[in-house]
């Protein structure tokens with residue numbers, strides 16, 4: 001959950017590093033730093049706080065040199081202070097390291113180094129890596145890094161430089177992401193593709209246990225065991241615009257408005273009538289037909305998408321399905337059999353808990369299908385099958401378009417499985433296919449209705465506690481609506497199944513308490529309406545999310561956020577949108593940092 005940037009070539013490294021770090025701030029933003037070498041000296045600048053703090057420092061005196069590394073941090077070991085910011089140099093300032101992730105045997109290694117009279121300036125685990133590398137150095141940086149990482153265990157990515165080799169960057173990927181960008185006589189390294197797009201579209205994605213040595217002349221890729229790897233670069237077709245705000249005040253708003261396109265891209269070439277083609281899914285003969293259980297695992301927003309998946313696989317396919325938070329599942333002792341399918345959802349494909357839970361289920365015999373947004377992410381390395389969501393880079397910490405694309409990916413998966421298992425009547429499958437195909441247009445139309453949302457947002461911005469309720473798929477949407485609101489507005493909000501209210505939470509509903517109800521599911525419509533009446537009777541201010549043509553709900557609500565009519569099965573794709581916008585505008589009213597909410601990072605690559 002930190003961002004790494006590296007450069008070696010004929011140009012001054014420092015502006016390139018700063019630009020790259022700007023694009024990586026979504027990965028962590030509590031402190032930042034760069035180290036630049038001109039061959040004779042290692043110039044390190046670092047500062048706690050947002051990147052502007054570092055930029056001010058760098059602007060005061062630009063460090064000169066054609067080789068450099070940069071880092072934007074989200075603290076794990078040690079608080080976000082100047083001294084704990086990366087890069088970390090050895091006491092002689094000859095070596096510098098940036099690092100993303102965690103060294104698990106940190107305490108043991110630090111103990112050994114302290115016993116050997118090494119001094120530490122910071123509280124970080126990273127600093128011990130620079131000590132180890134400096135100790136092992138014998139004229140070959142790659143060899144020193146290889147020896148150093150052999151002593152460290154954990155999940156991380158690191159990049160090292162030394163004044164002794166002013167044209168070499170050495171990087172290692174152990175689970176955390178790293179991508180090499182190939183320029184013309186210059187090379188780049190970054191934790192994420194957006195940081196490279198200003199310079200190149202040719203990238204090589206590093207895999208676990210690989211080491212890359214970069215010089216202006218090219219890339220040498222090896223396993224940590226020293227075997228040479230040949231890997232062709234891939235061409236990235238994201239344009240730079242996609243990685244920028246595109247005229248919106250915040251990435252989050254831009255990403256919400258990208259959703260019609262995201263929905264269309266996700267289905268492009270994959271859905272024809274009711275027939276689905278999933279290019280990276282290759283079911284072994286007979287497997288799909290005989291799946292006896294689906295496990296869904298994920299964290300946060302991705303888990304909320306999975307809650308809809310659970311309803312879908314059970315309801316549409318009649319497949320027993322369990323959705324488990326990855327951080328819980330990984331420490332359970334789940335009973336898994338070889339006929340099961342695990343669906344692991346992760347925008348980043350790097351969430352440590354999701355990886356661990358997915359691998360646990362896989363090791364116990366389940367087939368692992370990943371639904372992720374990031375090509376080459378760790379999850380895709382382990383997965384047997386992958387559905388790429390094609391949502392494009394998501395920069396705002398609060399996930400929106402990636403959630404929507406995960407929902408759609410699950411519908412595609414359900415249709416595919418439904419066909420193979422014979423659990424869908426063709427007319428029903430065709431109806432779902434046609435309704436899916438209509439979604440991009442409906443989303444487009446829905447996004448033109450922002451005004452009503454702003455009024456409700458103004459109302460909510462003045463409250464401290466907000467409740468979200470719904471049943472079935474509506475409950476799944478309520479969980480995500482509630483998370484969106486709390487994570488960017490810092491208001492307390494809670495989602496619960498509508499039927500659960502009267503078992504305790506109703507005691508908290510008093511005059512004016514806002515209750516948001518999602519009510520689109522016909523088979524439980526009346527039940528949810530009774531819950532509404534209960535809260536209304538206690539004076540709640542009720543905000544309904546309902547279809548355009550639902551007039552009945554008007555009697556029980558104070559405000560309505562309308563969505564176009566679709567199949568109840570597909571309503572989450574539409575009903576989440578006003579809730580995303582609601583969260584956005586509440587945070588805007590409260591004047592908060594919408595794209596980078598406090599204490600949060602875009603991808604949580606450690607436990």
Ligand code: F6R
Nearest residue numbers: 300301302346347348351398399
């Ligand atoms: C909230 C949010 C997080 C992530 C969660 C999992 O808006 O984005 O809850 O959904 O950290 O991340 P991924 O999907 O990358 O595994």
